Amino acid sequence: MSASVAKRISPLRALAFAGALAAASLLTAGTAAAEGNPVEGVDWDTATSSHKCADQSDQFRFRFYYNSNQAGAWINIGHSVYDLKSVEIGGSGGGYQALYFCDKGNGAGQYVANNAASAYNWFLGYCATVHYNSGYRGAEEHVYPNNGINLTSTKNNNRSINFEAC
Template sequence: MKRTLKLAAAALGAALLVPAFATAAHADASDCEKWSFCFFYNSNQQGSHDTLGDSVPNLAGYIFTSPGNGQGQPVKNNAASVVNNGCPAHVYFNSNFSGPNDFIPMFESANLENTYNENASLSFTTQLCA
């Protein structure tokens, strides 16, 4: 009986540690620094992300860098959600700030709708910063 209890306690302890280790390698919205904009590989600010601080007319060459699903993949045409910790911004379907877009207010996070996995540029609306 004692051996069974010890095995059960060890199994429970191991089960409790697994989520802690899995979470440690997971990027989330809190990883996005103030006055920056983060693209996330998955919806609901999940998976790997990449952080930008300026408008970008063409997201080619940017990759998801943080740990998580999508790490190493291109940001262009692969982002599903965002966190905006800076000025209001638009994510555009096309390069050079054109085509359908998603508006992301200051200090908001969102799943992309008009540019879900079809995002090519980012433009900050700096005159709207308070």
């Protein structure tokens, strides 16, 4: 290949490469901006948010279900929750409340703590661990990204949930 042909191709290749990098960064930025980060924030963000009962939420992408097979009433979770039955409201001095299943079917209005039979995790890159006891202790089950499960060792005995990158 002559030097003049190489000079003409090289800028074209550089331009194509730069365009591909720009497109990739836009796609990555769009994905990151759209999804919440469940390892940031505090449990009262879940208790007081309208996202907890939304049909779909980009910020609250984990869902507990009252029945097996992702059926019945549900609640969206957006952050780790130390105790599903005693969530501090608004920080220090705001009081405590339990999380309840939303008005969306069988089990609506029931406590989420010790009443969930299944779960689904839509978070990308974050694994959820459902714990038998409050404080992220006791028997546990993992719900991987884009995956739903019927709870077994924590079925109707779920008291906390923790998220981590996976």
